[in-house]
Amino acid sequence: MRFKPKNLFWLIFFVTILSLLIDMPRQLPLNFRLGSFSFSQTLYRPRFALGPLALPRDLDLKYGLDLAGGAHLMFVADTAGLSDQDKESALQSLKENIERRVNLFGVTESTVQSSHQADQDRLIVELPGVVNVSEAVNLIGQTASLEFRQEANLPPEATATATLDDLFAIPTGLTGAHLLRSQVEFSPNTGEPQVGLEFNREGAEIFQKITEASVGKRVAIFLDNQLLTAPTVNEVIGDGRAIISGQFDTKTARAMVAQLNAGALPLSLELIQQRQIGPTLGQDTVQKGMRAGLVGLGLVSLFMILNYGFFGFIASLSLFIYGAITLALYKLIPVTLTFPGIVGFLLSVGMAVDSNILIFERFKEEIRAAQPWAVALEQAFGRAWDSIRDANLATLITGFILFNPLNWSFLSTSGLVRGFAVTLILGIFISLFTGIVVTRTLLRLFAAKPFKIKVFSKEKTKNI
Amino acid sequence: MSIKFMRFRIFYFLLSALALAISLFSILRFGFRYSIDFTGGTIWEFSLSTSDAAQKIEEILNNESLPLSSLDQGLDQSFLLKTNPLTTTQREKTVTAFKELDPAWKELRFETLGPSLGAELLKKAIVAVFLSITAILFFVASRFGGSIYGISAILAMLHDSLILFGAFSLFGHFFKAELDTLFLTAVLTTLSFSVHDTIVVYDRIRELGQKSRSLEALCDKAVTETLTRSLNNSMTIIFMLLALVLLGAPATRWFALALLVGTVSGTYSSTFTAVPLVLALNSLKKSPKN
Numbered sequence: 001m002r003f004k005p006k007n008l009f010w011l012i013f014f015v016t017i018l019s020l021l022i023d024m025p026r027q028l029p030l031n032f033r034l035g036s037f038s039f040s041q042t043l044y045r046p047r048f049a050l051g052p053l054a055l056p057r058d059l060d061l062k063y064g065l066d067l068a069g070g071a072h073l074m075f076v077a078d079t080a081g082l083s084d085q086d087k088e089s090a091l092q093s094l095k096e097n098i099e100r101r102v103n104l105f106g107v108t109e110s111t112v113q114s115s116h117q118a119d120q121d122r123l124i125v126e127l128p129g130v131v132n133v134s135e136a137v138n139l140i141g142q143t144a145s146l147e148f149r150q151e152a153n154l155p156p157e158a159t160a161t162a163t164l165d166d167l168f169a170i171p172t173g174l175t176g177a178h179l180l181r182s183q184v185e186f187s188p189n190t191g192e193p194q195v196g197l198e199f200n201r202e203g204a205e206i207f208q209k210i211t212e213a214s215v216g217k218r219v220a221i222f223l224d225n226q227l228l229t230a231p232t233v234n235e236v237i238g239d240g241r242a243i244i245s246g247q248f249d250t251k252t253a254r255a256m257v258a259q260l261n262a263g264a265l266p267l268s269l270e271l272i273q274q275r276q277i278g279p280t281l282g283q284d285t286v287q288k289g290m291r292a293g294l295v296g297l298g299l300v301s302l303f304m305i306l307n308y309g310f311f312g313f314i315a316s317l318s319l320f321i322y323g324a325i326t327l328a329l330y331k332l333i334p335v336t337l338t339f340p341g342i343v344g345f346l347l348s349v350g351m352a353v354d355s356n357i358l359i360f361e362r363f364k365e366e367i368r369a370a371q372p373w374a375v376a377l378e379q380a381f382g383r384a385w386d387s388i389r390d391a392n393l394a395t396l397i398t399g400f401i402l403f404n405p406l407n408w409s410f411l412s413t414s415g416l417v418r419g420f421a422v423t424l425i426l427g428i429f430i431s432l433f434t435g436i437v438v439t440r441t442l443l444r445l446f447a448a449k450p451f452k453i454k455v456f457s458k459e460k461t462k463n464i
Numbered sequence: 465m466s467i468k469f470m471r472f473r474i475f476y477f478l479l480s481a482l483a484l485a486i487s488l489f490s491i492l493r494f495g496f497r498y499s500i501d502f503t504g505g506t507i508w509e510f511s512l513s514t515s516d517a518a519q520k521i522e523e524i525l526n527n528e529s530l531p532l533s534s535l536d537q538g539l540d541q542s543f544l545l546k547t548n549p550l551t552t553t554q555r556e557k558t559v560t561a562f563k564e565l566d567p568a569w570k571e572l573r574f575e576t577l578g579p580s581l582g583a584e585l586l587k588k589a590i591v592a593v594f595l596s597i598t599a600i601l602f603f604v605a606s607r608f609g610g611s612i613y614g615i616s617a618i619l620a621m622l623h624d625s626l627i628l629f630g631a632f633s634l635f636g637h638f639f640k641a642e643l644d645t646l647f648l649t650a651v652l653t654t655l656s657f658s659v660h661d662t663i664v665v666y667d668r669i670r671e672l673g674q675k676s677r678s679l680e681a682l683c684d685k686a687v688t689e690t691l692t693r694s695l696n697n698s699m700t701i702i703f704m705l706l707a708l709v710l711l712g713a714p715a716t717r718w719f720a721l722a723l724l725v726g727t728v729s730g731t732y733s734s735t736f737t738a739v740p741l742v743l744a745l746n747s748l749k750k751s752p753k754n
């Protein structure tokens with residue numbers, strides 16, 4: 001693991017350039033004018049692709065709901081009175097059904113998560129962007145309705161223009177309440193996957209009547225007034241056990257079963273949390289946060305240069321590299337940036353600088369102890385390392401408790417708290433790299449020989 | 465060459481005692497303003513431009529028999545309203561009424577939370593704080609080979625958190641600052657920062673301890689050698705946070721301020737609480753033998 005400083009320098013240089021390329025926005029218009037000379041050019045971010053090996057990331061910074069605007073909804077499902085087995089399949093069906101409804105709503109990158117916390121079965125729906133939330137809440141909160149309908153006898157000329165509702169206009173009175181459950185089965189003859197339906201006694205009677213009237217015709221199944229499927233009836237079924245076959249692979253059969261069960265085991269939902277951020281408020285937070293961050297970084301650099309001269313300049317340089325690598329990693333991983341996340345990042349900047357301050361103060365001490373320059377430089381890094389390691393480990397402990405990687409239910413799983421923890425933990429690791437490896441390499445190369453710095457010479461005369 | 469910092473340790477304790485007393489007084493006397501994160505309720509931020517807007521908003525809520533716990537007017541005719549958890553129907557009715565007042569009514573933020581969820585969040589936050597404290601206690605004790613260091617570091621941490629809570633009780637009383645999830649995140653960060661700083665000083669004591677000296681002289685030397693670093697480091701963090709407090713968005717200002725208070729207190733405590741505590745605990749441990 002011993003690299004020559006020169007090789008390490010080129011490695012750092014390469015990593016920095018690569019990070020800066022990743023950090024670039026898609027397009028970067030450059031326009032400036034100097035007397036009669038004017039320059040206008042748009043820089044494009046290169047596409048990172050090696051033949052067929054394209055990078056599976058779009059390299060755009062992802063913003064959380066608090067910054068991009070959008071709605072966060074938490075529902076509790078009423079699962080009382082269901083057996084454990086039914087509960088599991090009911091929740092799975094509920095989740096898939098709600099995903100379908102949310103997709104109907106036309107929101108891109110929406111997420112539906114289910115979680116079991118505090119003895120409640122919860123469903124968390126996140127809808128980024130601007131949406132009519134009241135409408136979305138109503139749509140999502142609806143209890144699923146499953147309905148069987150018979151084919152109407154339309155004259156042939158009307159069939160071409162008929163809507164689904166016209167086509168299957170005859171209500172049967174058979175609903176999800178009559179369906180006990182639906183499951184994936186495999187045909188004993190062909191081994192192909194098929195979907196089995198099991199009705200209760202009342203349902204079986206109605207289903208018998210339907211099939212008697214519809215042999216050779218289709219019976220349609222509607223979920224939330226959307227057509228799921230319309231199989232043709234082959235024979236009269238009297239035992240309440242029906243099979244839909246012939247059009248499935250395992251995956252589509254499972255999807256069909258989930259949708260049927262959403263109607264068979266309908267769960268009512270209660271909205272317990274709603275957070276909605278307008279897009280302007282989020283933009284305001286981002287802009288002000290960025291501005292504050294830049295001013296803060298500028299002040300820190302100035303402080304370091306005033307305090308430590310050339311060393312401070314090197315520290316500021318590695319701080320810049322730190323910023324570039326961090327942003328690149330946010331895009332590569334990708335990390336969804338929330339407001340607390342930005343604060344976590346700024347805080348880790350403080351820790352990155354701290355490593356350097358520890359080292360520089362050590363260096364001053366070694367010089368005071370009349371060590372030769374080069375020895376002092378190496379010892380400063382060696383001796384400061386213990387403190388840096390222990391101090392950062394303590395921060396990592398808190399970071400991991402906040403991040404809650406194992407999803408312990410007695411700890412927070414809130415996205416905002418996690419956003420903070422992620423950037424803090426990443427920051428600690430990157431700052432260890434830039435604060436030590438980068439600074440040391442740069443100093444070995446550019447400060448190998450002693451030179452006079454006001455601060456150092458003053459201290460020297462005081463102490464020797 | 466070292467400055468005899470520890471000779472004046474009684475003053476450091478007195479200063480800490482004063483800060484702790486003020487914090488405790490404020491917490492007991494004024495308590496906290498809890499945000500809806502912990503109590504449940506609705507926060508609604510919107511812009512509405514009409515004459516006597518505040519009064520009309522109050523009337524609309526009265527019609528729905530919703531108690532208004534606070535209504536603040538910001539810039540550009542924007543309002544921040546807090547009330548009990550709104551149901552979807554109540555919300556729709558209120559929106560219609562707002563739009564009658566001002567067709568250009570615009571929603572900026574809407575949050576609502578049931579009370580049971582709030583209590584659950586608070587419980588989780590407290591568990592996280594205690595888990596952190598225990599983990600760090602074991603970490604410090606194992607690193608520095610003695611419970612005295614672990615206990616002193618934890619006491620310094622508690623000192624910082626109590627001051628942070630006290631400060632927010634005062635801010636809450638005078639400037640309506642609220643305790644929310646972000647605040648508790650700030651508390652946890654303060655805890656880790658405080659230990660971060662303390663460990664650097666303890667580390668120096670451990671390193672110097674290889675030459676035999678009295679513990680007090682050791683502490684003096686360690687503090688002398690680390691004080692510049694500690695101050696410089698805190699200055700950089702303070703610069704960052706000050707920029708956020710002064711230039712950041714209003715929604716996040718209190719969070720940055722909480723971190724700022726924690727940083728200042730953490731810097732003080734790592735040198736002037738954690739180290740004198742080691743001396744005090746050490747003499748306590750020894751005195752029964754003498």
